[in-house]
Amino acid sequence: MHVTMIKKELADGSPCKKCIQAEEVLRRRGLWEQIDEVVFAKEADPASLGMQLAARHHVELAPFFLVKEGEREVVYTSVIELMRERLASPMSAPPPAVVNGSAKAQPNGEHPTDAEVVELNQRFAAAEPLAVVDWVLARYGESAAIAFSGAEDVTLIDMAASTGHRFSVFTLDTGRLHAETYRFLDRVRKHYGIEIVTLFPAHVAVESLVRKKGHFSFYEDGHGECCGIRKVEPLQRALSGYRAWLSGQRRDQSPTRTAVELFQLDRAHRGATGPLLKSNPLARTSLGDVWEYLRERQAPTNELHDRGYISIGCEPCTRASRPGEHERASRWWWEESTKRECGLHTHLVPEADYKI
Numbered sequence: 001m002h003v004t005m006i007k008k009e010l011a012d013g014s015p016c017k018k019c020i021q022a023e024e025v026l027r028r029r030g031l032w033e034q035i036d037e038v039v040f041a042k043e044a045d046p047a048s049l050g051m052q053l054a055a056r057h058h059v060e061l062a063p064f065f066l067v068k069e070g071e072r073e074v075v076y077t078s079v080i081e082l083m084r085e086r087l088a089s090p091m092s093a094p095p096p097a098v099v100n101g102s103a104k105a106q107p108n109g110e111h112p113t114d115a116e117v118v119e120l121n122q123r124f125a126a127a128e129p130l131a132v133v134d135w136v137l138a139r140y141g142e143s144a145a146i147a148f149s150g151a152e153d154v155t156l157i158d159m160a161a162s163t164g165h166r167f168s169v170f171t172l173d174t175g176r177l178h179a180e181t182y183r184f185l186d187r188v189r190k191h192y193g194i195e196i197v198t199l200f201p202a203h204v205a206v207e208s209l210v211r212k213k214g215h216f217s218f219y220e221d222g223h224g225e226c227c228g229i230r231k232v233e234p235l236q237r238a239l240s241g242y243r244a245w246l247s248g249q250r251r252d253q254s255p256t257r258t259a260v261e262l263f264q265l266d267r268a269h270r271g272a273t274g275p276l277l278k279s280n281p282l283a284r285t286s287l288g289d290v291w292e293y294l295r296e297r298q299a300p301t302n303e304l305h306d307r308g309y310i311s312i313g314c315e316p317c318t319r320a321s322r323p324g325e326h327e328r329a330s331r332w333w334w335e336e337s338t339k340r341e342c343g344l345h346t347h348l349v350p351e352a353d354y355k356i
């Protein structure tokens with residue numbers, strides 16, 4: 001087998017960022033030695049070998065990999081798939097996710113202090129999201145969990161898988177999600193070969209709510225009660241087994257998220273040993289950045305996005321976005337914009353309640 005990596009050189013002579021990232025991933029996992037040859041696709045030179053290979057194999061993405069076995073040539077546009085399918089190493093498979101949210105031994109997940117959080121925000125002020133994800137997972141391993149529901153979270157999972165560190169993923173199944181969302185969750189699970197721990201609401205609370213108020217009480221008295229039962233309580237249960245969590249929040253996502261930091265000490269939830277370190281690696285990115293990343297990585301996405309949905313939650317509380325509308329306007333649209341949060345990212349537990 002002969003593996004060629006085709007890197008892009010931009011028209012101004014600068015290297016392609018994604019190509020550098022892919023090489024870093026391979027080096028981190030000890031797989032770089034298995035790349036036999038590197039050739040360049042120079043945008044300014046259509047006759048360069050890399051450009052010829054891209055044209056011959058109808059590839060428009062960079063980097064890509066050409067695996068030759070005898071006369072057979074196979075193209076990979078995803079370094080993750082290449083590692084998973086062709087490169088021999090115990091680290092070539094994506095790290096398995098932790099089961100049941102139980103905190104296992106992890107690299108050195110010391111409890112974070114306020115001072116450390118301030119220092120982290122300064123240190124990573126200009127860093128790429130991948131560097132933030134890498135730092136969290138290097139420190140916490142599978143005691144850090146990605147809270148997964150939407151496009152931003154796939155970005156985090158993709159980055160996490162590329163770091164080579166162990167990590168956990170959980171999702172909250174409210175029982176009111178679109179069928180498309182369930183298919184999306186399954187595609188993500190298979191694409192990355194990960195386990196996604198799924199938390200359901202406490203059935204007694206759901207049964208009581210529905211018995212008293214029916215299935216759509218949130219249209220009449222607000223979404224707080226239903227979200228509290230179907231999202232907030234299961235989130236607390238999920239987080240109780242971890243020391244850190246990663247969320248896909250962006251500052252420009254909502255008027256309620258403009259102050260989101262890269263790192264926060266989460267006093268809203270009790271983690272395995274007290275407050276959790278909460279990291280929002282995408283805080284400074286935009287919706288466009290997220291989609292550019294997902295397209296470049298050919299990552300799985302929710303098919304509802306093709307039908308005009310931007311921010312996707314439960315079926316009765318989400319509608320397709322209208323032209324020019326802010327992405328968050330399609331969630332709980334009958335309520336004020338400052339109330340369009342489900343309670344997952346607010347502070348609920350008084351600091352004094354912690355027993356660290």
Ligand code: SF4
Nearest residue numbers: 223226227230314317
């Ligand atoms: S988003 Fe709607 S259906 Fe889902 S938990 Fe909240 S109120 Fe209930």
